[in-house]
Amino acid sequence: MSNCLRQLSRHPEIGDTNTTNNLKAESSASADYPGRPSAMRLFDAASADRIFTRTTGAERTTVGIYCNIVPPELIHSAGFKKMELCALGKSDDGTDCANSGTCPVVTDSLACLLDDSCGMAAKLDLIVIPTTCGCKGEIAEVLEGLCRIHVMRVPSEREPEHLRDFWRGEVLNLFRRLQELRGGAISRRRLADSIRLHLDCAEIGRKLMRLNPARSCLRGSDRMRAIGTFTRIPPEKWLEAAGRLLTEAEEMRPGGEITGPRLLLLGSPHHNDRWELPRSIEDAGAIIVADDLCSGSAALPDPGCPDDASVDGMLDALADRSLMTSRCPCLSPNTNRLSRLRCLIEIYRADGVIYCAAKGCAAHQMESVAIQRHLSAAHKPLLRIESGDPDSPVKIKAFVKILKISGMGT
Amino acid sequence: MARTNSDNRDDLSLQIPGRPEEMDYFLRVAGQMPITPDALAAAKEGRKLVGLLCGSVPEELVFAAGGFPLRLCAGRGADASVADSLLPQSCCGVAQAIAAHLLPGGDAYGKIDALVIPTACEWKAGLGNILDAYCSTFRLNDTANASTAVRQLETRRLLSWLEKLTGRRVSADRLKWAADAIRSARAAFRRIRESQKNIPPPITGLDAMLVAATYLRCDAGRWTEACSRLGRELQNRIKNGPEWLENETLGGLRRDMPRVLLAGSPFFWPNWRPVAALERAGCVVVAEDHCGIGRLALSDHELICDFNAAHSCASACGIARTADSCVSLAREMGVQGVVIHQIAGCHAQGFRAKRLAAAMEKAGIQTMILKAPADGRMKQSDMDNLFRKFVEQLSSPTVEAS
Numbered sequence: 073m074s075n076c077l078r079q080l081s082r083h084p085e086i087g088d089t090n091t092t093n094n095l096k097a098e099s100s101a102s103a104d105y106p107g108r109p110s111a112m113r114l115f116d117a118a119s120a121d122r123i124f125t126r127t128t129g130a131e132r133t134t135v136g137i138y139c140n141i142v143p144p145e146l147i148h149s150a151g152f153k154k155m156e157l158c159a160l161g162k163s164d165d166g167t168d169c170a171n172s173g174t175c176p177v178v179t180d181s182l183a184c185l186l187d188d189s190c191g192m193a194a195k196l197d198l199i200v201i202p203t204t205c206g207c208k209g210e211i212a213e214v215l216e217g218l219c220r221i222h223v224m225r226v227p228s229e230r231e232p233e234h235l236r237d238f239w240r241g242e243v244l245n246l247f248r249r250l251q252e253l254r255g256g257a258i259s260r261r262r263l264a265d266s267i268r269l270h271l272d273c274a275e276i277g278r279k280l281m282r283l284n285p286a287r288s289c290l291r292g293s294d295r296m297r298a299i300g301t302f303t304r305i306p307p308e309k310w311l312e313a314a315g316r317l318l319t320e321a322e323e324m325r326p327g328g329e330i331t332g333p334r335l336l337l338l339g340s341p342h343h344n345d346r347w348e349l350p351r352s353i354e355d356a357g358a359i360i361v362a363d364d365l366c367s368g369s370a371a372l373p374d375p376g377c378p379d380d381a382s383v384d385g386m387l388d389a390l391a392d393r394s395l396m397t398s399r400c401p402c403l404s405p406n407t408n409r410l411s412r413l414r415c416l417i418e419i420y421r422a423d424g425v426i427y428c429a430a431k432g433c434a435a436h437q438m439e440s441v442a443i444q445r446h447l448s449a450a451h452k453p454l455l456r457i458e459s460g461d462p463d464s465p466v467k468i469k470a471f472v473k474i475l476k477i478s479g480m481g482t
Numbered sequence: 483m484a485r486t487n488s489d490n491r492d493d494l495s496l497q498i499p500g501r502p503e504e505m506d507y508f509l510r511v512a513g514q515m516p517i518t519p520d521a522l523a524a525a526k527e528g529r530k531l532v533g534l535l536c537g538s539v540p541e542e543l544v545f546a547a548g549g550f551p552l553r554l555c556a557g558r559g560a561d562a563s564v565a566d567s568l569l570p571q572s573c574c575g576v577a578q579a580i581a582a583h584l585l586p587g588g589d590a591y592g593k594i595d596a597l598v599i600p601t602a603c604e605w606k607a608g609l610g611n612i613l614d615a616y617c618s619t620f621r622l623n624d625t626a627n628a629s630t631a632v633r634q635l636e637t638r639r640l641l642s643w644l645e646k647l648t649g650r651r652v653s654a655d656r657l658k659w660a661a662d663a664i665r666s667a668r669a670a671f672r673r674i675r676e677s678q679k680n681i682p683p684p685i686t687g688l689d690a691m692l693v694a695a696t697y698l699r700c701d702a703g704r705w706t707e708a709c710s711r712l713g714r715e716l717q718n719r720i721k722n723g724p725e726w727l728e729n730e731t732l733g734g735l736r737r738d739m740p741r742v743l744l745a746g747s748p749f750f751w752p753n754w755r756p757v758a759a760l761e762r763a764g765c766v767v768v769a770e771d772h773c774g775i776g777r778l779a780l781s782d783h784e785l786i787c788d789f790n791a792a793h794s795c796a797s798a799c800g801i802a803r804t805a806d807s808c809v810s811l812a813r814e815m816g817v818q819g820v821v822i823h824q825i826a827g828c829h830a831q832g833f834r835a836k837r838l839a840a841a842m843e844k845a846g847i848q849t850m851i852l853k854a855p856a857d858g859r860m861k862q863s864d865m866d867n868l869f870r871k872f873v874e875q876l877s878s879p880t881v882e883a884s
Contacts, residue, residue: 174833175829206602206830207833209830210830213801213834213837225628227623228623228624229601229623232635232639234635234639235632235636402604404601404608406611432572434574434604434605435608437573437608438569438573438608438611438612439608441568441569441570441612442612445612458570
């Protein structure tokens with residue numbers, strides 16, 4: 073059985089006999105602390121789901137997306153289901169098309185899409201690929217002919233007005249493509265409703281972020297999981313589940329304050345092993361007070377605020393929002409990333425930062441150097457690790473221990 | 483072990499039999515790179531030294547604004563211990579070499595007034611965020627397939643930034659003067675490229691690459707003069723008939739040598755051991771289709787804003803264009819084989835090497851994918867074996883027939 077199919081069988085909504093067991097195994101791994109909110113169940117299921125099919129909900133057109141810079145409001149307003157494609161499966165097959173050192177987020181999903189037995193490529197009605205990094209630009213070419221592709225060319229800077237205009241044009245092109253796929257116009261009202269729904273999601277997300285993980289029954293890793301699965305769950309469903317989680321987390325208080333160094337988690341998105349890293353940080357005795365990963369808290373888009381209620385006005389607002397608030401280090405110079413880091417450290421009173429860059433992700437690898445220099449000037453400790461490094465748990469333990477010895481988190 | 487510049491010069495300024503006399507100038511410049519006496523003299527005169535981190539930056543604009551363009555792309559070779567300690571291990575060798583020059587302790591540290599960094603390559607864009615601390619930087623957005631209007635706006639933005647940097651307003655006449663000067667340089671280089679079409683070419687690939695590598699490292703006028711003189715010398719060799727082969731190249735070049743094209747990731751001075759090994763294996767490199775050549779190969783009708791018109795950088799254009807450009811250049815130069823260089827860390831090339839090879843094979847041109855580690859350093863014996871086999875394949879009549 074191919075790797076992709078193995079993962080397919082684990083899909084929580086497919087309902088084969090293995091699924092429930094696998095899901096239990098995934099859930100039990102995370103439900104290892106007392107008082108964990110029961111509302112985490114849907115998020116556990118979605119995070120266990122590495123691969124998505126149209127086996128259920130096949131009535132909806134499915135649009136695969138490769139990056140959070142694609143405004144999800146557009147896909148939702150068209151009535152389509154979005155599907156996150158980054159690191160769909162875990163396989164070495166994708167390296168056939170690339171170097172062995174190429175970003176696993178891209179090669180894994182490529183392997184899955186190229187796997188005929190899985191038939192993933194045929195199941196997707198459209199794949200939207202923003203060229204945030206060189207690898208994504210390349211996969212667009214590899215996949216061309218296999219499935220319907222829509223490439224969004226992302227400018228590498230956000231300040232110059234003509235580049236913002238360029239990006240607005242790209243968002244408009246996507247909107248037109250979605251209308252074409254839908255076979256009809258997307259009304260102003262549909263778009264406005266979708267923006268409103270995503271605003272509500274962002275509001276709940278902000279409230280979850282405001283929960284103090286030291287005084288809440290919701291751990292930082294779970295908060296990341298809840299917000300990070302936004303890309304995998306339809307927004308209406310997510311909103312409902314996140315609302316329940318928030319209520320539960322606010323009502324249930326742990327006996328006392330959890331102690332430990334307060335850490336901020338940054339770096340490349342972790343898809344296959346996205347929950348292993350946060351878990352190993354918490355297992356080492358630290359508290360994840362916040363993260364800025366696009367597979368974590370940054371999965372939820374910032375609100376788009378249209379100046380006017382016309383379709384053009386709303387599209388421009390979404391384009392500006394997605395470009396201006398993107399955390400991606402592919403945007404250079406990325407000075408607001410550093411100012412955001414300063415804010416996060418201040419707001420969440422972080423004692424240190426863990427930066428995990430994916431092997432093969434040039435943008436994050438280089439950003440980690442800039443962040444290291446920035447943090448050393450601010451006298452904040454940083455641990456740089458690389459995804460897939462088997463020594464990471466040991467390094468994390470040592471880092472947390474050093475912070476504890478230095479009197480942090482007591 | 484860290485190697486010094488002089489070490490590299492020893493094994494790279496090969497005693498090539500029958501090297502053209504006019505190569506002296508280029509060898510001297512190569513030995514002084516990256517901060518050549520011309521650059522130092524320009525700085526003394528008050529001209530701003532503008533470092534270019536990619537061959538796609540329109541150098542005409544820097545000249546027109548009164549700056550001195552200095553291309554800083556380099557091959558791993560110089561002592562890069564500072565860069566090694568700072569940059570990730572998987573970082574591409576070119577970005578490491580640039581960082582080694584520009585970071586504290588490097589030979590260009592503190593000497594460059596400003597940098598123009600195209601953002602097509604993520605390593606270079608990331609490096610820009612680090613180098614921001616040392617000098618003024620400009621990001622040139624080279625979005626793949628962007629319209630001409632977008633690129634024109636980007637070009638204007640670069641020009642205004644340069645005007646502000648140098649304090650000199652660029653008039654249309656001044657821009658025309660700069661564009662003409664660059665056109666002359668390209669015309670001089672084209673003559674060398676034309677001479678390489680001859681069978682055998684009157685110059686080795688290593689020498690021709692050295693000529694291109696010294697462009698934008700020294701005074702453009704002097705470079706053009708030296709290039710023109712070299713072009714004349716090569717033309718004379720060809721005019722002399724077949725006897726020049728024995729008399730002037732001392733048997734170093736032969737009619738039956740397989741002709742090879744270099745494509746893929748760039749080869750930068752001083753990390754040219756692979757090229758030297760390839761030619762030692764018995765073939766001759768007659769052209770390059772990688773970004774190392776910069777805008778030198780541009781034709782006269784290209785626009786200033788056509789950043790990547792001269793070569794097919796994997797970060798800035800699609801595989802179809804890369805393959806077309808490579809196939810047409812291979813046909814124009816009459817090559818039998820293409821060496822596709824794939825340096826670890828250059829992800830875009832990593833993705834397309836096999837597809838490029840397939841496109842070349844389809845066109846009846848044999849290929850070899852040369853996988854190099856991120857620092858560009860391969861074991862000499864491995865390289866020799868690989869190249870020997872490839873050259874044997876190219877020379878074999880059965881393979882040619884197939």
